[in-house]
Amino acid sequence: MNAPLHLWLIPLLPFAGFLLNGILGRRLPKWLVTTVALVAPLAAFCVVLNAAAGFLGFGPSTGSLPYIETCPIPWIDAGVLHVNFSFVLDQLSLVMLLVVTGVGFLIHIYSVGYMNDEEGYARYFSFLNLFLFFMTVLVLAGNALVMFVGWEGVGLASYLLIGFYFNKKSAADAGKKAFIVNRIGDFGFLIGMFLLLANFGTLTFSEIAAKLGMDPGWNGGVVTVIALCLMLGAAGKSAQLPLYIWLPDAMEGPTPVSALIHAATMVTAGVYMIARTHVLFDHSPFALGVVAVIGAATALFAATIALVQTDIKRVLAYSTISQLGYMFLGCGVAAYSAAIFHLVTHAFFKALLFLAAGAVIHAIGGEQDLRKMGGLWKKLPLTFAVTTAGVLAIGGFFPFAGFFSKDAILYAAFLQGPSGKALWFVGLITALLTSFYMFRLWYLAFLGKPHGETEHYHSTPWSMLGPLLVLALLSIGGGWIGMERFGSFLAPSVGAHAAEGGSARLELILSIVAVAVALAGWFVADMLYRQKSARAGQLAAAYPGSYRLLKDKYYVDEFYGAVVVKPLLGISEYFLEWFVDIGVVGGCAWLLAGLANLSGAILQRWQSGNLRSYAAWLAAGAAALLLFVLVPWTTVWPVSLDFILKVAGH
Amino acid sequence: MNSLLAQEVPLSWYLLLSALLFALGVVGFLIKRNLITVFMSIELMLNAVNLSFVTFAHQWHAVKGQIFVFFVMMVAAAEAAVGLAIIIAVFRARATLAVDRIDLMKL
Numbered sequence: 001m002n003a004p005l006h007l008w009l010i011p012l013l014p015f016a017g018f019l020l021n022g023i024l025g026r027r028l029p030k031w032l033v034t035t036v037a038l039v040a041p042l043a044a045f046c047v048v049l050n051a052a053a054g055f056l057g058f059g060p061s062t063g064s065l066p067y068i069e070t071c072p073i074p075w076i077d078a079g080v081l082h083v084n085f086s087f088v089l090d091q092l093s094l095v096m097l098l099v100v101t102g103v104g105f106l107i108h109i110y111s112v113g114y115m116n117d118e119e120g121y122a123r124y125f126s127f128l129n130l131f132l133f134f135m136t137v138l139v140l141a142g143n144a145l146v147m148f149v150g151w152e153g154v155g156l157a158s159y160l161l162i163g164f165y166f167n168k169k170s171a172a173d174a175g176k177k178a179f180i181v182n183r184i185g186d187f188g189f190l191i192g193m194f195l196l197l198a199n200f201g202t203l204t205f206s207e208i209a210a211k212l213g214m215d216p217g218w219n220g221g222v223v224t225v226i227a228l229c230l231m232l233g234a235a236g237k238s239a240q241l242p243l244y245i246w247l248p249d250a251m252e253g254p255t256p257v258s259a260l261i262h263a264a265t266m267v268t269a270g271v272y273m274i275a276r277t278h279v280l281f282d283h284s285p286f287a288l289g290v291v292a293v294i295g296a297a298t299a300l301f302a303a304t305i306a307l308v309q310t311d312i313k314r315v316l317a318y319s320t321i322s323q324l325g326y327m328f329l330g331c332g333v334a335a336y337s338a339a340i341f342h343l344v345t346h347a348f349f350k351a352l353l354f355l356a357a358g359a360v361i362h363a364i365g366g367e368q369d370l371r372k373m374g375g376l377w378k379k380l381p382l383t384f385a386v387t388t389a390g391v392l393a394i395g396g397f398f399p400f401a402g403f404f405s406k407d408a409i410l411y412a413a414f415l416q417g418p419s420g421k422a423l424w425f426v427g428l429i430t431a432l433l434t435s436f437y438m439f440r441l442w443y444l445a446f447l448g449k450p451h452g453e454t455e456h457y458h459s460t461p462w463s464m465l466g467p468l469l470v471l472a473l474l475s476i477g478g479g480w481i482g483m484e485r486f487g488s489f490l491a492p493s494v495g496a497h498a499a500e501g502g503s504a505r506l507e508l509i510l511s512i513v514a515v516a517v518a519l520a521g522w523f524v525a526d527m528l529y530r531q532k533s534a535r536a537g538q539l540a541a542a543y544p545g546s547y548r549l550l551k552d553k554y555y556v557d558e559f560y561g562a563v564v565v566k567p568l569l570g571i572s573e574y575f576l577e578w579f580v581d582i583g584v585v586g587g588c589a590w591l592l593a594g595l596a597n598l599s600g601a602i603l604q605r606w607q608s609g610n611l612r613s614y615a616a617w618l619a620a621g622a623a624a625l626l627l628f629v630l631v632p633w634t635t636v637w638p639v640s641l642d643f644i645l646k647v648a649g650h
Numbered sequence: 651m652n653s654l655l656a657q658e659v660p661l662s663w664y665l666l667l668s669a670l671l672f673a674l675g676v677v678g679f680l681i682k683r684n685l686i687t688v689f690m691s692i693e694l695m696l697n698a699v700n701l702s703f704v705t706f707a708h709q710w711h712a713v714k715g716q717i718f719v720f721f722v723m724m725v726a727a728a729e730a731a732v733g734l735a736i737i738i739a740v741f742r743a744r745a746t747l748a749v750d751r752i753d754l755m756k757l
Contacts, residue, residue, distance in 0.1 A: 608753065609753035612683075615680055
């Protein structure tokens with residue numbers, strides 16, 4: 001029997017922080033706002049650590065996973081639908097919780113320094129705490145509906161934080177774009193849930209798994225449809241093709257938000273969801289294949305765009321999309337633990353890179369253009385050092401964290417038969433591109449000659465440097481746990497990945513190939529951006545078409561604008577607004593109003609105020625009554641009708 | 651010689667007279683523009699009705715009709731008092747008794 005772990009505290013603590021700072025934040029002194037904002041995630045992190053310690057054998061309570069906590073009051077109890085507000089702690093959610101609350105806490109600390117001079121300090125932290133609340137609900141969810149609550153909630157928090165500088169139109173638009181594009185994915189999630197309910201009669205993950213396990217007949221068919229619907233939801237949240245377009249724009253938010261929500265945690269919710277519902281995907285090879293192909297395609301696609309972007313945050317955003325593509329690829333080859341492993345290491349190094357970018361932007365006074373940076377290593381030595389660690393980690397260099405997880409995914413892909421080899425190759429090309437664009441960023445920002453006119457550098461406070469150092473250490477050492485151990489730890493949750501035909505030797509060869517490819521990327525970046533810095537411009541000039549294509553992000557935004565947004569706006573404006581709203585609805589209203597007006601205008605004439613006309617009507621009425629009483633209509637009508645017919649007939 | 655005077659007047663004549671008086675009252679009520687004339691037309695109509703009451707009372711040998719006539723006359727007297735008071739008030743306020751110009755009752 002488990003000792004109570006009080007899982008409900010994990011989401012509720014940040015929620016309390018949100019309420020406190022959200023309602024009272026304006027009136028509280030700044031130090032109190034900071035304290036509340038930091039204590040809430042720290043306390044949640046401690047609860048998670050307590051739980052983790054118990055299950056990892058360090059603490060007093062050594063229960064067994066999964067550990068379930070259910071709200072005693074049923075949430076929805078209608079007919080066949082029974083949904084409880086239940087939290088489940090298993091290996092998967094434990095790992096995810098550690099990342100979310102741990103990295104989340106670090107980014108909260110960093111934000112204290114970064115947002116110090118900003119307006120809306122309390123608002124910022126209340127939203128950040130709100131995000132942690134919903135994210136932990138999402139992670140802890142024991143059934144799809146609770147997960148959906150968290151899912152929508154993180155979308156809301158993301159919207160609020162992207163549009164944090166809501167006075168800026170681009171920021172407000174970016175928030176809306178993120179929210180609306182995510183709706184498409186959420187639609188898939190919802191349909192998936194309805195289908196789950198219709199076919200399994202339950203939304204609880206463990207019950208679905210049990211029902212699937214009991215009957216081997218569940219294969220393809222409806223399971224594929226459900227899995228594809230869920231995948232659509234995951235693709236929306238995790239910014240995969242074709243729904244990735246919101247993530248680059250989401251960089252309008254404050255940089256720590258980009259680090260926390262749009263790199264480390266929220267965008268990985270899609271991957272988490274696929275891992276959580278992996279039993280469905282396991283029963284549908286087709287859906288798995290789609291996931292893998294989408295992941296690989298997104299990885300390559302986003303990496304090519306990242307090659308030429310000049311905004312430091314946009315490079316990182318496309319790199320995030322690309323890395324999320326890796327995770328999808330990992331899920332798609334049923335190597336869920338490898339995908340989650342990459343999720344974890346990616347959370348470390350991408351949060352690090354974003355925070356370092358934030359430190360750079362902070363130091364040089366808000367400039368985000370890579371071309372105007374340069375030579376920063378002298379001014380910001382510590383930031384330079386941690387960024388180097390992050391770049392090496394994402395590039396997949398041994399022994400940094402990214403090497404282990406990326407390698408695990410590529411290895412798993414390689415073992416998936418001939419199609420897997422193609423996926424592996426795409427992943428490898430992506431690794432080359434990744435290494436190239438990250439070193440490009442590194443060279444442009446930190447090495448070379450200073451390009452900017454900035455003379456005055458803001459000093460980076462320790463509240464920002466501290467989290468950077470911790471994350472740098474995690475980016476370096478986060479992968480040392482090794483895929484073997486990590487995989488076997490996660491196995492009870494997501495199943496062990498059975499790799500056929502694998503061998504230690506093959507893995508070693510593939511790792512060497514991957515590192516060689518990463519080195520090649522570095523070498524090319526070195527050639528273009530260090531040795532002869534003019535060469536990059538010449539290359540771009542030599543291939544103006546492809547350069548423009550990449551620079552303008554394959555015109556996907558324009559394409560969506562023309563194919564989806566414009567027709568939708570057109571339909572909304574001309575059909576819905578002009579025809580339906582103004583024409584039909586408004587027309588009916590006008591017609592009724594006009595009818596009333598007209599009859600009023602006619603009837604008004606009776607109410608002339610003229611005594612004699614009233615009297616006349618009175619007399620006419622009396623005469624009519626008299627006529628009605630005196631004339632024997634029953635005999636008059638048939639006779640006159642007969643007469644009329646006769647006249648008409650002859 | 652059978653004098654007309656010796657014969658009883660048929661009931662229908664009374665009724666005809668009553669109808670005639672009533673119609674006169676209605677017509678006067680409708681076409682006259684002077685408020686006092688309109689008022690008098692109302693009295694005429696009441697009395698036409700009284701006449702038919704009495705006629706029927708005589709025909710059926712029922713005294714109820716005649717009693718009712720007293721009621722009508724009484725109410726008519728009260729109504730005349732009120733009506734004339736209103737007419738005087740209207741005249742004082744507007745210096746006219748033309749019905750068409752007293753049209754404040756419209757919207």
